[in-house]
Amino acid sequence: xxxxxxxxxxxxxxxxxxxxxxxxxSLTFGQMGVINMAHGEFVMAGAFTAYVVQxxxxxxxxxxLLSIPLGFVVGGLLGVxxxxxLIRRMYxxxxxxxxxxxxxxxxxxxxxxxxxxxxSVAVAAPAWLSGSLRLGTVELPVGRLFILGLAAxxxxxxxxxxxxxxxxxxxxxxxQNRDLAETLGxxxxxSDRTTFFIGSGLAGVxxxxxxxxxxxxxxxxxxxxxxxxxxxxxxxxxxxxxxVLAAFGLGLLQATLEYSTTASIAKxxxxxxxxxxxxVRPNGIYAVRSRSLA
Amino acid sequence: MNILTERPNxxxxxxxxAIPASVFVVLALALLVGAPQVLSxxxxxxxxxxxxxxxxxxxxxxxxxxxxxxxLGQGLFFGLGAYLMAMHLKLADAGQGQVPDFxxxxxxxxxxxxxxxxxxxxxxxxxxPLVPGLVALIxxxxxxxxxxxxxYFTILSxxxxxxxxxFLVGQQTTTGGTNGLNGxxxxxxxxxxxxxxxxxxxxxAAATLLVMIAGMxxxxxxxxxxxxxxxxxxEERVRFLGYDPANVKVFAYVVAAVLAGIGxxxxxxxxxxxxxxxxxxxxxxxxxxxVAIGGRHTLLGPVLGTIGVAAAQNTLSESxxxxxxxFQGALFIVVVAFLPGGLAQLTGTLRRRRPAxxxxxxxxxxxPARESTG
Numbered sequence: 244x245x246x247x248x249x250x251x252x253x254x255x256x257x258x259x260x261x262x263x264x265x266x267x268x269s270l271t272f273g274q275m276g277v278i279n280m281a282h283g284e285f286v287m288a289g290a291f292t293a294y295v296v297q298x299x300x301x302x303x304x305x306x307x308l309l310s311i312p313l314g315f316v317v318g319g320l321l322g323v324x325x326x327x328x329l330i331r332r333m334y335x336x337x338x339x340x341x342x343x344x345x346x347x348x349x350x351x352x353x354x355x356x357x358x359x360x361x362x363s364v365a366v367a368a369p370a371w372l373s374g375s376l377r378l379g380t381v382e383l384p385v386g387r388l389f390i391l392g393l394a395a396x397x398x399x400x401x402x403x404x405x406x407x408x409x410x411x412x413x414x415x416x417x418x419q420n421r422d423l424a425e426t427l428g429x430x431x432x433x434s435d436r437t438t439f440f441i442g443s444g445l446a447g448v449x450x451x452x453x454x455x456x457x458x459x460x461x462x463x464x465x466x467x468x469x470x471x472x473x474x475x476x477x478x479x480x481x482x483x484x485x486x487v488l489a490a491f492g493l494g495l496l497q498a499t500l501e502y503s504t505t506a507s508i509a510k511x512x513x514x515x516x517x518x519x520x521x522x523v524r525p526n527g528i529y530a531v532r533s534r535s536l537a
Numbered sequence: 538m539n540i541l542t543e544r545p546n547x548x549x550x551x552x553x554x555a556i557p558a559s560v561f562v563v564l565a566l567a568l569l570v571g572a573p574q575v576l577s578x579x580x581x582x583x584x585x586x587x588x589x590x591x592x593x594x595x596x597x598x599x600x601x602x603x604x605x606x607x608x609l610g611q612g613l614f615f616g617l618g619a620y621l622m623a624m625h626l627k628l629a630d631a632g633q634g635q636v637p638d639f640x641x642x643x644x645x646x647x648x649x650x651x652x653x654x655x656x657x658x659x660x661x662x663x664x665x666p667l668v669p670g671l672v673a674l675i676x677x678x679x680x681x682x683x684x685x686x687x688x689y690f691t692i693l694s695x696x697x698x699x700x701x702x703x704f705l706v707g708q709q710t711t712t713g714g715t716n717g718l719n720g721x722x723x724x725x726x727x728x729x730x731x732x733x734x735x736x737x738x739x740x741x742a743a744a745t746l747l748v749m750i751a752g753m754x755x756x757x758x759x760x761x762x763x764x765x766x767x768x769x770x771x772e773e774r775v776r777f778l779g780y781d782p783a784n785v786k787v788f789a790y791v792v793a794a795v796l797a798g799i800g801x802x803x804x805x806x807x808x809x810x811x812x813x814x815x816x817x818x819x820x821x822x823x824x825x826x827x828v829a830i831g832g833r834h835t836l837l838g839p840v841l842g843t844i845g846v847a848a849a850q851n852t853l854s855e856s857x858x859x860x861x862x863x864f865q866g867a868l869f870i871v872v873v874a875f876l877p878g879g880l881a882q883l884t885g886t887l888r889r890r891r892p893a894x895x896x897x898x899x900x901x902x903x904x905p906a907r908e909s910t911g
Contacts, residue, residue: 276688329870338688339874342825347866347870350862350867469692506707510704525689
């Protein structure tokens, strides 16, 4: 029984990491249709923010709590910079955006390599995250629980922001009908930029969280970007709940398959499962119905 | 008259269809006669490697430039062809009934069952185009029949390359893991360290590339080409006209995969190694940059662009490795954002100013074709 519960927790934990990495993408890719390959490097920037903050403030707990908002701002600012300089010109060419942002991601990686060095660095986790909670016969590492909680907070904050605030209403209006939103006096330029700020900021938060489960290196983001895109695709474009379901679904699947096979075969099987799933639901879990032929 | 018998939306398609044969002849002479005269055997072997990349690029030009399918996973097909060839070379080196060296080192000293067929050279040569083609066929049918397209397809193809590389890394005992397969001694009975055989390998690669270009030239002049472009520009319209766009796309995807597989197979004896680092996400995207720079809509653009970029990378990354990464990133940004037609766009802009009927005749005439108004 403890095996199953342990599997379940491993899956949920992996799912929460995937979710953090994919949540920002569900905004920039899902809502705006921008394929931002540099998203992984925003994650990496968040992780290095945590590293830098810890160099300044040696207390691990304070630095972690401070890193989360700072990582959000760093990721967000990078995103806005990218949007304002390049992506703004290319909204009508989504495929080309992919290649351009890949170029950006190459450059950001090299910048990180030149600044921090190619070997990975470690960010110390605070003492209160190092133990584990005992629940019946299952050991739950507190660090993993913290990430799970952080993911839940991010999803809740994003959902509330999109649904109940003026800002969220403007962002949704812009996505749903750009021209009509404009005639109602909404600055769609500003909406785009804000959406990109939030989406990229969430990547930064994900980066801070990732320092708790592994070391930080300039190539940190490349390991997550493919999975994060898969989550958004499987979840369905433009729906936060789809992304949440897909992240935990893929996390659980990966953890279960890893248990019975090896990590690499599990990865391949997860991919095949996504392709098979898209056979049944080509637009992901939650598809926005439309009659458009585009 | 329907949309398919007219040349739709000339621009891109016209100047590619009118690629003058003379450029091809110049390229053929340069590759087969010029390069072996001028280059040292080391440089010649590098050029042979670039020719293999160019085969992949040629296929990407068809799938992406013509078909609008941005495939980020050509590393998979390149890798399939390469690993098939590498398996055969390993088995041939080991000798009849013997076990390749790395398996003795890491594994249980037995050859796995799925390796055995590739002892046969003929079967290997058949499998090299067949396996990537079949994989692409199955994937293509699964994806395109369900009308998964655009960004979804791109992300799936990328995930595929990533999964393949991860799979290879995990199979230390049967695929060599991170090290990949290397240390080949002979190629179908010919010693690989013999300089004459090395030069022969170059000729094989260059000739294969030229044959592929010629084949693609015929494909680009066929009605299929018009159909593919029509699918790219208005998939639903083509569907309403009674065609199945999925079949059109699958064909292009399969051709691209076969070209990549053959390129990969030739890459192995030339480079002497194939490892997961050659087939994953990064090399798969790397294949695109040459295509983008050369001009994705054109026949020769992807080939020339890829050889050019690979040569530049080789020269620059030797002396300034960090600078090369910045340069490569900047290339992606500048070319794709500001010059989406690649360098061919520059010549194309000049050519499009002239009436279509004289475009091909005037194409290699550097002076403005003022006489062509009639």
